Amino acid sequence: MDAMTVILEASALTKSYGDTHALAGVDLSIEAGEAVAIMGASGSGKTTLLHVLAGILAPDAGSMLLRTGRGEIEISGLNDRARSALRRETFGFVFQQGLLIPELTALENVALPLMLRGTPRTDAEQLAARWLAELGLTGLEQRRIGQLSGGQAQRVAVARAQAIEPLVVFADEPTGALDSTTSSEVMDALIASTTGRGRTLVVVTHDEGIAARCGRVVRLRDGRIVESRSRVAGFDYAQTPPASQAAFGAPAEQRGETR
Amino acid sequence: MRTLAIARLLARPAASGRTAIVLPIVAFGVATALLLTTLAGAMTFFGRHDELAFTYQALALLACALLLVPLVTLGGSAARLSARRRDDRLATLRLLGANTAFVARLTVLESVLLAIVGASGGVVLYLALTPLVGLISFRGHPLGAGALLLNPLVVAAVVVGVGLLAAVSAVIGLRAVVISPLGVRARQSAPKVHWMRIVLGVLVIGAVVLAVAQPSMFGGALTIVIVLVVAFAAANAVLGLVGPFVIRMFAKSGLKHATTPQRLIAARTVLESPKAAWRQVSGVSMTTFVAVFAGTALAMIGAVSGERMPHSQEVLLADIRTGVFITLAISFLMVACSIGVGQASAILDRRDLYVSLDRMGMPVKTMDAARVRSVLSPLRIVTIGSAVAAVVVILPIAGAALIFAPASLLTIAASIVGGILLIWLGLLATRPVLTRVLAEPVAPRE
Ligand SMILES: Nc1ncnc2c1ncn2[C@@H]1O[C@H](COP(=O)(O)OP(=O)(O)OP(=O)(O)O)[C@@H](O)[C@H]1O
């Protein structure tokens, strides 16, 4: 196998909220083009890790490197403005609820990240239409978000995350609010449009089925990585002893998403 | 009792929840205090029986009528905030199987509670203000704090009235939740504004103009005042009908020509609910309206004040001037409050969305610009439209010479600028609500 190009490199990350050590020393390298699933019980620090990797949160300590073709960026050293610009320019995001702008049409929602980068509206909408078509949403361009089903809305969110052709797509429980059939459709779309095109995907999930479709599964407990296993060409090998798996077999407590 | 227990559970303030609870209370408080003060001021004119007493009473009623609309607007927006902030939770309760009547009781109870708490605070504020307001001089003497004390029964009636207003608003806001528990969360339907509004508007304006033109021929002071009050109320109702439609037309063209994200979002926000967009700025239509009336009144005073006249007449003119300024000031205060409340609730309503946009890297500046634009572009239309409507209504009585006199134009211009400035302040003052929402991105876990 070729020497992999590491695109994101986290070392010794810590992040605390008061007495809660959400991240207690995390080292993680993510290679360009790989799909990584982050798993673990509720409260184990998955979202926090995702947010630090994506530059949404600054870690208390540790380093968070982004390696692009143009060089290395220490993300945790950037100020808020620069991190916001980095997210807008290089990353794509899919959240549990699409959190699309309800007043905009599907097309406009997908065009928005492009417009934020300065792409003229007509060009942005053309590109957006192409992404929607790719995700099987042709004919729904002019629908407003409330007029879409949960799965359709989530695929619009996937399209939005792709629009700027990001280096890395971050997804936090992207199928958490969907039934299992819809959920696997959305996951198909997400994987096809990321790793399927050589992009990197980092996805937080409670769903073993979804994790199984990623090249690597990273398990967290109490803010530490306790397991990181890769799957190469259908053959699993564990980097940590299988003994530690038992603790994570039980499905995480299903959180009611009914705020 | 179960309703009460669950209401207490849901009312437990979270980070943003606190704003959603404090804001309506403050708004209800201010509205109540201003209403009581205005009532008290008007009452002071009703004890007398000399020849001018009647004129004063008529003018006091006119001022009260002019203030009624901004007052109801403020009360309404406070009530809407307290009720609408609960939509999400209520929809959830419905999904969990609580029955319709239970959800209705809960919302109404919460809104009324906040309103009563606010109104009680307003009573205290009104009492605290009486010494200050008492210094204002009418008929050659300061009013005096004692004269401003209202009958406790009237005060109680006002508090109950504010509670009722909250209840009615809550019930109206609730219909959406009760009809479709999922609909509220997803906001499926973009309400359409019918063109019939324009037709209806023109008809009513025409009728009002005719009515106003009639009595000015024989010119009884009371008739004029009554007709003015009716005309004002009617013209406002018309603006409320026509305004959203016109706003929607402009937003449509704005959408077509939107080149930047903030323009696009702003235009779509207005199109989503032209009525809501109208409500946010309709307060300014009040101040513009009041300004046109006030300007004309001042010009009228200016026109006659050069002449020789008995002392009592001079005092009357000076008093009218005072009254005009007080009316303007109070209406501005109320508008300022409704804008603050409206903006804050608009942000809180979209909390999750703003957080996710921030995470995706949308600059706060862009979000803020979209928000500001979605208010300011309807504002332009409202200001111009309401000034025109006010002039049309008042023209048959006052005549062009008075309306377009320098004193009048100056007052109108100053009020319009003041109104726009207020909206700006409202937007500026609520920016911290946005930044705070972004700084505390973790939604309160319940
Ligand atoms: N803003 C915050 N303030 C205080 N504590 C927080 C905050 N965000 C997260 N935490 C705490 O940090 C820990 C890790 O939270 P995180 O959201 O990363 O967990 P998670 O693995 O994503 O959980 P879930 O599966 O429930 O989404 C938890 O104990 C959580 O309560």
Ligand SMILES: [Mg+2]
């Ligand atoms: Mg999480």
